[in-house]
Amino acid sequence: MALHWIYPSLLTVLSFIPNHALRNYPDNEVTLLDSMSALGDLGWEAYPAEGWEEISVMDERNTPMRTYQVCNVMEANQNNWLRTSHIPRDGAQRVYIEIKFTLRDCNSLPGVPGTCKETFNMYYYESNNANLWFIKESQYAKIDTIAADESFTQVDVGDRVMKLNTEVRDISNLSKKGFYLAFQDVGACIALVSVRVFYKKCPLTVLNLARFPDTVTGGDSALVEVRGSCVNDSEEFEAPRMYCSADGGWLVPIGRCVCKAGFGEHEGHCQPCRPGFYKASALDAYCVKCPLHSHAPLERAPECACEKGFYRAELDPRSMACTRPPSAPESPISTINETSVTLEWSPPRESGGRGDITYSVHCRKCSEDGRKCGPCGSGPHFIPRQFGLSLPKVHVTDLLPHTNYTFSIEAVNGVSDLSPSPRQIVSVNITTSQTVSVILKERKSKDSITLAWQGPERASGAVVEYEVIYYEKNQRDQNYTVLKTRSNVMTVDGLKPGTTYVFRVRARTDGGYGNYGGEIELETSHEDMLAIGDPNQSTILAVSIAGGIVLLVLLVACFVVSGRHCGYIKAKQDPDEEKMQFQHGRVNLPGSRMYIHPHTYEDPNQAIRDFAKEIDVSSIRIERVIGAGEFGEVCSGRLKLPSKREIYVAIKSLKAGYSEQQRRDFLSEASIMGQFDHPNIIRLEGVVTRCKPVMIITEYMENGSLDTFLKKHDGQFTIIQLVGMLRGIAAGMSYLSEMNYIHRDLAARNILVNSNLVCKVSDFGLSRVLEDDPEAAYTTRGGKIPIRWTAPEAIAYRKFTSASDVWSYGIVMWEVISYGERPYWEMSNQDVIKAIDEGYRLPAPMDCPVVLHQLMLDCWEKGRSERPKFGQIVATLDKLIRNPNSLRQLANSSIWEDPPTPEPSVSTVEDWLDSIKMGQYKEHFCGAGYVTLDSVLYVTVSDLGRMGVSLAGHQKKILSSIQILQTQQGTHVQV
Numbered sequence: 001m002a003l004h005w006i007y008p009s010l011l012t013v014l015s016f017i018p019n020h021a022l023r024n025y026p027d028n029e030v031t032l033l034d035s036m037s038a039l040g041d042l043g044w045e046a047y048p049a050e051g052w053e054e055i056s057v058m059d060e061r062n063t064p065m066r067t068y069q070v071c072n073v074m075e076a077n078q079n080n081w082l083r084t085s086h087i088p089r090d091g092a093q094r095v096y097i098e099i100k101f102t103l104r105d106c107n108s109l110p111g112v113p114g115t116c117k118e119t120f121n122m123y124y125y126e127s128n129n130a131n132l133w134f135i136k137e138s139q140y141a142k143i144d145t146i147a148a149d150e151s152f153t154q155v156d157v158g159d160r161v162m163k164l165n166t167e168v169r170d171i172s173n174l175s176k177k178g179f180y181l182a183f184q185d186v187g188a189c190i191a192l193v194s195v196r197v198f199y200k201k202c203p204l205t206v207l208n209l210a211r212f213p214d215t216v217t218g219g220d221s222a223l224v225e226v227r228g229s230c231v232n233d234s235e236e237f238e239a240p241r242m243y244c245s246a247d248g249g250w251l252v253p254i255g256r257c258v259c260k261a262g263f264g265e266h267e268g269h270c271q272p273c274r275p276g277f278y279k280a281s282a283l284d285a286y287c288v289k290c291p292l293h294s295h296a297p298l299e300r301a302p303e304c305a306c307e308k309g310f311y312r313a314e315l316d317p318r319s320m321a322c323t324r325p326p327s328a329p330e331s332p333i334s335t336i337n338e339t340s341v342t343l344e345w346s347p348p349r350e351s352g353g354r355g356d357i358t359y360s361v362h363c364r365k366c367s368e369d370g371r372k373c374g375p376c377g378s379g380p381h382f383i384p385r386q387f388g389l390s391l392p393k394v395h396v397t398d399l400l401p402h403t404n405y406t407f408s409i410e411a412v413n414g415v416s417d418l419s420p421s422p423r424q425i426v427s428v429n430i431t432t433s434q435t436v437s438v439i440l441k442e443r444k445s446k447d448s449i450t451l452a453w454q455g456p457e458r459a460s461g462a463v464v465e466y467e468v469i470y471y472e473k474n475q476r477d478q479n480y481t482v483l484k485t486r487s488n489v490m491t492v493d494g495l496k497p498g499t500t501y502v503f504r505v506r507a508r509t510d511g512g513y514g515n516y517g518g519e520i521e522l523e524t525s526h527e528d529m530l531a532i533g534d535p536n537q538s539t540i541l542a543v544s545i546a547g548g549i550v551l552l553v554l555l556v557a558c559f560v561v562s563g564r565h566c567g568y569i570k571a572k573q574d575p576d577e578e579k580m581q582f583q584h585g586r587v588n589l590p591g592s593r594m595y596i597h598p599h600t601y602e603d604p605n606q607a608i609r610d611f612a613k614e615i616d617v618s619s620i621r622i623e624r625v626i627g628a629g630e631f632g633e634v635c636s637g638r639l640k641l642p643s644k645r646e647i648y649v650a651i652k653s654l655k656a657g658y659s660e661q662q663r664r665d666f667l668s669e670a671s672i673m674g675q676f677d678h679p680n681i682i683r684l685e686g687v688v689t690r691c692k693p694v695m696i697i698t699e700y701m702e703n704g705s706l707d708t709f710l711k712k713h714d715g716q717f718t719i720i721q722l723v724g725m726l727r728g729i730a731a732g733m734s735y736l737s738e739m740n741y742i743h744r745d746l747a748a749r750n751i752l753v754n755s756n757l758v759c760k761v762s763d764f765g766l767s768r769v770l771e772d773d774p775e776a777a778y779t780t781r782g783g784k785i786p787i788r789w790t791a792p793e794a795i796a797y798r799k800f801t802s803a804s805d806v807w808s809y810g811i812v813m814w815e816v817i818s819y820g821e822r823p824y825w826e827m828s829n830q831d832v833i834k835a836i837d838e839g840y841r842l843p844a845p846m847d848c849p850v851v852l853h854q855l856m857l858d859c860w861e862k863g864r865s866e867r868p869k870f871g872q873i874v875a876t877l878d879k880l881i882r883n884p885n886s887l888r889q890l891a892n893s894s895i896w897e898d899p900p901t902p903e904p905s906v907s908t909v910e911d912w913l914d915s916i917k918m919g920q921y922k923e924h925f926c927g928a929g930y931v932t933l934d935s936v937l938y939v940t941v942s943d944l945g946r947m948g949v950s951l952a953g954h955q956k957k958i959l960s961s962i963q964i965l966q967t968q969q970g971t972h973v974q975v
């Protein structure tokens with residue numbers, strides 16, 4: 001009865017409910033029943049008949065809504081039931097019931113008895129049967145008693161204040177097909193505005209390239225484990241899994257998928273690599289540009305095919321440029337010694353882009369008349385070996401005398417076998433001979449000397465005659481005398497008393513002349529006497545008389561045949577040619593490979609004359625200035641010597657106004673460099689001393705000094721290329737140490753690099769360690785030393801040895817692998833000395849193979865005898881080059897994780913990039929919106945890729961630095 005005055009007030013309230021807003025549910029909820037969206041009758045059961053009543057009302061959009069009301073507050077003992085139709089549970093184990101209702105405040109109803117209630121009860125009954133017409137009250141399970149948070153009064157209605165209550169309850173562990181809900185009123189005044197039944201699901205999501213489907217949450221609060229499936233064009237790296245929580249959220253992602261080879265990751269899916277880009281392995285995140293000399297004309301390339309004429313060796317990483325076989329070795333030199341020969345050559349001009357060049361030597365021999373030719377067979381013995389030589393040098397022994405040999409030298413690298421083109425070779429022809437090596441006995445008088453010698457050990461034919469050459473010591477340039485005899489004894493007379501003469505003898509057999517034997521110096525006596533120092537003297541004397549007669553006959557015959565005085569030939573050789581011969585001979589005599597310090601010469605100009613070739617200034621064309629040296633400018637230009645091809649050269653000149661001492665110091669570099677002849681030592685072409693400015697001419701190295709070169713090409717070389725460079729430097733140093741030369745300033749800045757990446761040791765001046773090197777600092781003992789590169793014993797007590805050069809070599813290794821990083825960063829020299837003394841050693845640079853860091857550490861052994869010799873270093877590096885797998889294991893620590901000084905504190909993106917030497921990317925960062933240092937903390941590898949920072953080395957460097965920034969700022973983000 002009281003309903004009649006309650007209805008209008010409820011309708012008033014309902015007209016304020018924005019129905020469309022009620023239907024805007026979260027996307028992780030699946031609605032099973034929504035009374036507000038029912039267009040017709042809800043068809044719910046209400047009993048008794050005078051209890052709950054279904055009413056249609058209009059919402060604000062005039063959409064009809066079904067509601068139920070009951071308000072039998074004036075009568076006691078109410079028990080009114082309202083039961084929904086069957087609600088299928090749709091697989092859900094836990095469902096939620098959201099009810100919206102209004103409830104009248106009993107106190108605001110005038111005259112209602114004390115039986116008036118302000119609550120109602122909610123029940124459910126599980127059933128597989130969707131058509132039950134009756135459920136006993138006792139069969140229901142109670143969900144809850146629902147009370148209103150807000151009840152309303154007549155005043156509220158008058159004021160049009162809406163007091164709609166919303167309550168949510170849930171039922172768990174449902175197992176039957178569906179259930180019925182029931183609302184029991186026991187005497188309240190209620191309008192049930194809406195009932196919504198829903199369950200929660202974890203919505204479809206894609207994470208780590210795995211798709212996780214819509215997943216219904218579990219019963220109670222159990223987590224549901226879901227296996228993800230990899231998105232298109234991706235594959236499992238580790239089985240992707242996630243947990244769907246009871247409230248519809250995804251938790252704990254495990255595993256991931258990765259884009260297949262040929263596809264790169266882009267915003268949660270895999271995109272085919274564009275033409276010109278490739279991705280070799282599923283484990284790489286992004287497509288990267290094809291390396292040099294390779295191409296990928298189609299999309300989705302797992303690798304780039306090599307251009308015509310270029311190849312990739314089996315073990316070459318796909319990221320490495322395609323390479324080609326080397327050109328032929330160059331400038332072969334043969335030094336014949338009787339029946340053995342030493343062959344040396346320069347590395348090929350074109351390395352093919354690889355650092356793994358080895359050499360093979362093929363041998364053919366021909367009889368001297370050239371009629372019978374064929375392979376050499378197993379006769380000759382090659383030292384160290386015939387094939388796979390790592391140094392451009394081989395010594396061949398056990399050759400047949402008086403035989404023509406052709407040695408074909410080929411350079412081979414890791415792709416030579418893949419190329420169908422014939423290998424390029426350089427050939428050397430030699431003819432073997434024999435030498436009279438030992439002058440056995442001698443007899444001297446005031447004006448004559450008698451010599452006796454032994455014939456060649458393995459003469460191929462009978463000795464026809466011997467030729468004796470002699471000259472007054474130090475007078476060879478002026479004149480020398482050649483005498484011939486059939487005997488192996490000769491008396492030379494007409495000599496000056498008390499004078500030293502130099503004698504050499506060679507034999508002529510049927511096959512021709514052999515080589516001269518070693519020199520012997522003999523001095524005539526001051527007075528006439530028989531200087532007989534041998535029990536066989538009488539024999540010698542007798543033989544010599546006989547020999548003398550033969551000689552006389554020969555002399556006369558010779559005189560008659562040639563019509564001239566053949567026993568006395570004045571030397572008229574070009575002094576340069578003479579000197580070259582001298583150098584050649586000196587370097588190849590056993591035990592003579594010794595460096596001669598220019599200071600051992602009384603006259604320093606003589607040292608220059610002995611070791612450097614004077615070049616006519618008209619042969620030089622200076623083209624441009626390339627730098628500044630201690631004594632003046634360094635220029636590049638060309639040198640064209642008569643009957644030689646024009647070559648590029650570097651020209652160091654001595655500036656005007658120099659003192660004599662400065663001139664000497666300047667030229668000392670040439671007299672040192674001129675003594676060396678090795679493919680990894682900068683080659684001296686000659687000097688200009690006869691006119692001004694005084695100049696030193698060396699071979700031109702297109703890529704300049706190694707430190708600048710590496711900084712310019714940061715991250716761009718393969719580890720094999722870097723090791724190849726290091727091997728070259730070690731080979732040059734090994735040669736210097738064999739020559740007993742100690743460099744004292746070995747550093748990347750003193751290594752020059754040519755266009756084939758061949759590294760050569762340079763900077764040999766006498767004063768340079770003191771004056772020239774900007775890195776040199778005064779030590780407590782007053783000497784000026786490049787502290788960071790110098791071994792502790794050399795700093796402490798000037799103990800410079802090849803072992804201290806090895807220490808410096810270790811630092812050069814570090815410079816090379818870190819692409820020109822400054823050793824010990826910004827530490828002061830004093831701190832470096834202290835740290836080294838306390839046992840600190842530079843950590844492995846980023847991406848440094850363990851084996852290389854270990855080699856560095858070996859070079860930095862405190863005890864100098866513990867350090868490896870340069871020859872051993874070369875052998876170790878050769879092994880690594882032959883077996884690149886050994887370089888795969890990288891040292892764990894990176895310079896960016898473990899620097900002795902933390903990253904300098906910076907406050908702007910520009911300063912930060914400058915501090916890590918990545919300043920070239922300032923515009924990239926700014927353009928991508930990273931203008932504050934804070935924003936940089938969250939940059940990921942994909943962000944870098946999008947910005948255009950594509951070099952892997954640069955990405956790693958930047959990301960490592962970001963990690964340091966994060967630690968400094970107490971943030972840690974997974975990048």
Ligand code: ACK
Pocket residue numbers: 626627628629634649650682698699700701702703704705706708752
């Ligand atoms: O780093 P760079 O370009 O290489 O600058 C220095 C500069 O001269 C002063 O020493 C360059 N330089 C020196 N010798 C040679 C050379 N033989 N070939 C090419 N550049 C050279 C060096």
